Amino acid sequence: MPELVFFSGTMDCGKSTLALQIEHNRSARGLAGMIFTRDDRAGEGKLSSRLGLVTDAVEVADGQDLYAHVVDHLSRGGRVDYVIADEAQFLAPDQIDQLARVVDDLDVDVYAFGITTDFRSKLFPGSQRLVELADRVEVLQVEALCWCGARATHNARTVGGVMVVEGAQVVVGDVARSADEIGYEVLCRRHHRRRMTSASARAAALSPDVLPVTAT
Numbered sequence: 001m002p003e004l005v006f007f008s009g010t011m012d013c014g015k016s017t018l019a020l021q022i023e024h025n026r027s028a029r030g031l032a033g034m035i036f037t038r039d040d041r042a043g044e045g046k047l048s049s050r051l052g053l054v055t056d057a058v059e060v061a062d063g064q065d066l067y068a069h070v071v072d073h074l075s076r077g078g079r080v081d082y083v084i085a086d087e088a089q090f091l092a093p094d095q096i097d098q099l100a101r102v103v104d105d106l107d108v109d110v111y112a113f114g115i116t117t118d119f120r121s122k123l124f125p126g127s128q129r130l131v132e133l134a135d136r137v138e139v140l141q142v143e144a145l146c147w148c149g150a151r152a153t154h155n156a157r158t159v160g161g162v163m164v165v166e167g168a169q170v171v172v173g174d175v176a177r178s179a180d181e182i183g184y185e186v187l188c189r190r191h192h193r194r195r196m197t198s199a200s201a202r203a204a205a206l207s208p209d210v211l212p213v214t215a216t
């Protein structure tokens with residue numbers, strides 16, 4: 001039975017690396033995939049991983065019908081044996097419904113990869129719809145670590161190294177960032193709740209006025 005599978009996790013948990021691995025394994029067996037992505041760090045129409053691998057992909061636009069895109073490809077004689085949707089948290093709920101329809105009406109496996117929650121620890125709409133519709137939700141096992149060494153389960157947004165909890169849900173950060181630019185950091189829930197990033201933890205450790213952080 002074809003499935004809609006949601007591979008979820010924090011940033012830095014290896015989602016795109018796994019997406020590229022699935023793509024490699026299946027294309028090596030002669031299968032043809034359609035790869036959707038949105039706002040990948042490598043630029044438009046790319047699926048890339050932090051480990052440096054990259055492949056071409058279809059850049060999803062606002063309001064684009066993903067089901068229609070697959071049907072159109074098939075009607076032109078193309079093959080689609082499986083679909084990969086990376087950065088699925090950036091897709092609209094309707095587009096997740098369209099991916100479910102690809103599974104049900106076209107008998108094609110769909111593998112969606114996405115961050116579950118945003119920097120305020122709220123579900124992205126696309127991820128919420130995936131949790132609601134997916135046949136399976138897989139929490140990725142390559143664990144990202146907080147600066148304290150605990151398992152990182154939450155995404156923090158930083159401005160100049162200081163964690164912020166207000167702002168637009170989607171601001172795509174640049175990997176190369178200067179002092180006041182937006183960055184992202186993965187944290188454990190404890191340090192996300194305390195808004196303690198690696199930079200603020202370092203600053204606190206250097207200050208004689210602040211008691212050392214103790215695990216509670």
Ligand SMILES: [Zn+2]
Nearest residue numbers: 146148188191
């Ligand atoms: Zn921590």
